[in-house]
Amino acid sequence: MFSPLIEDLIRALRCLPGVGPKSAQRMAMYLLEKDRDAAGTLARTLEQAVEKVGRCSQCRTLTEQDVCALCNNSRRERQSMCVVETPADVLAIEQAGNYHGRYFVLHGHLSPIDGVGPDSLGIDLLEQHLAGGELRELIIATNPTVEGEATAQFIAERAAERGVAVSRIAHGVPIGGELEYIDGGTLAHAFNSRTAFSTGT
Amino acid sequence: MFSPLIEDLIRALRCLPGVGPKSAQRMAMYLLEKDRDAAGTLARTLEQAVEKVGRCSQCRTLTEQDVCALCNNSRRERQSMCVVETPADVLAIEQAGNYHGRYFVLHGHLSPIDGVGPDSLGIDLLEQHLAGGELRELIIATNPTVEGEATAQFIAERAAERGVAVSRIAHGVPIGGELEYIDGGTLAHAFNSRTAFSTGT
Numbered sequence: 086m087f088s089p090l091i092e093d094l095i096r097a098l099r100c101l102p103g104v105g106p107k108s109a110q111r112m113a114m115y116l117l118e119k120d121r122d123a124a125g126t127l128a129r130t131l132e133q134a135v136e137k138v139g140r141c142s143q144c145r146t147l148t149e150q151d152v153c154a155l156c157n158n159s160r161r162e163r164q165s166m167c168v169v170e171t172p173a174d175v176l177a178i179e180q181a182g183n184y185h186g187r188y189f190v191l192h193g194h195l196s197p198i199d200g201v202g203p204d205s206l207g208i209d210l211l212e213q214h215l216a217g218g219e220l221r222e223l224i225i226a227t228n229p230t231v232e233g234e235a236t237a238q239f240i241a242e243r244a245a246e247r248g249v250a251v252s253r254i255a256h257g258v259p260i261g262g263e264l265e266y267i268d269g270g271t272l273a274h275a276f277n278s279r280t281a282f283s284t285g286t
Numbered sequence: 287m288f289s290p291l292i293e294d295l296i297r298a299l300r301c302l303p304g305v306g307p308k309s310a311q312r313m314a315m316y317l318l319e320k321d322r323d324a325a326g327t328l329a330r331t332l333e334q335a336v337e338k339v340g341r342c343s344q345c346r347t348l349t350e351q352d353v354c355a356l357c358n359n360s361r362r363e364r365q366s367m368c369v370v371e372t373p374a375d376v377l378a379i380e381q382a383g384n385y386h387g388r389y390f391v392l393h394g395h396l397s398p399i400d401g402v403g404p405d406s407l408g409i410d411l412l413e414q415h416l417a418g419g420e421l422r423e424l425i426i427a428t429n430p431t432v433e434g435e436a437t438a439q440f441i442a443e444r445a446a447e448r449g450v451a452v453s454r455i456a457h458g459v460p461i462g463g464e465l466e467y468i469d470g471g472t473l474a475h476a477f478n479s480r481t482a483f484s485t486g487t
Contacts, residue, residue: 090334093334097328100317100325108304114348116302117336118373124336126298127299127301127332128330129333132330133291148288148292172319173311175287
């Protein structure tokens with residue numbers, strides 16, 4: 086119904102996560118009718134980002150520099166490294182603001198069914214960090230899913246081989262959460278991982 | 287927190303309607319991590335669309351051609367013309383499928399407060415169509431808002447001056463709608479615009 090180029094644009098916009106045919110149409114109309122400057126900026130920025138953004142050579146997070154700002158920051162503690170699945174996880178932890186070490190981004194989790202093995206997660210680079218002698222603790226913050234746990238286990242073994250202490254972030258009832266609305270799996274985990282208040286002696 | 291280019295991309299994505307900071311971040315991560323090909327296609331298509339899409343010289347809808355496919359279609363009835371506010375309205379009416387005439391897209395409605403007068407709505411081009419002698423009926427399908435009604439009134443007067451019949455699409459309770467959930471304004475309008483079932487004689 087629209088002209089070919091507009092149809093192409095609507096189709097291209099559907100590659101965005103959470104954007105269906107109606108939203109894509111609305112976005113195309115908005116960009117072409119109301120905000121061509123912003124549309125031009127978006128096109129150019131997207132092209133540049135696709136071309137230039139790669140991975141940090143130390144922590145594998147997304148960046149257009151060779152070494153990302155976090156790895157380059159001399160005030161970060163170099164003896165601890167936190168392993169996460171995605172660059173967005175780095176952001177979430179940074180926003181929490183109480184971790185001051187380095188990161189290592191896997192870009193996924195072990196998933197043999199999808200052909201994701203240690204190679205695609207950069208485990209060799211992680212092993213170099215483990216062998217470097219600088220690391221005292223590896224904190225594993227992969228997601229608490231089946232694959233995330235398997236990945237955590239795999240990495241923990243690698244770290245243990247190299248004699249680096251490994252920890253896993255705690256999982257349980259979220260702060261501010263109400264027990265009533267927490268799923269059974271999380272509750273069961275919270276019971277199993279309970280910490281002592283007092284020894285009762 | 288992200289590298290400058292990624293921050294730029296997140297900011298640029300926020301120009302899309304309905305996309306806030308969190309969605310923009312999710313979109314940027316998705317495009318860079320999972321689907322660079324689609325991101326590249328989107329960038330190129332968007333750039334082309336911004337550069338090439340203009341307005342149809344006859345009906346002012348968005349198109350990269352001089353005359354759009356609908357205006358070029360010789361099977362459309364040339365004696366009726368439907369006036370709408372946006373190209374998306376053309377699509378909605380076409381999808382309903384029972385109108386076979388031509389369209390005229392205003393790209394907005396009269397709104398003196400925002401500096402939108404007859405000039406920006408292409409009223410001079412519409413007057414040319416009215417003076418052309420081919421038109422028998424002008425169907426006004428602007429939105430039933432205060433501005434849409436004022437615009438409809440304004441255009442109706444222009445058409446009356448040229449001796450072209452003018453009609454306004456019906457407004458009332460939507461087919462399949464339930465009275466219980468219809469707003470008072472619509473219900474009042476539906477009562478005022480009631481049509482006779484039988485004359486009772």
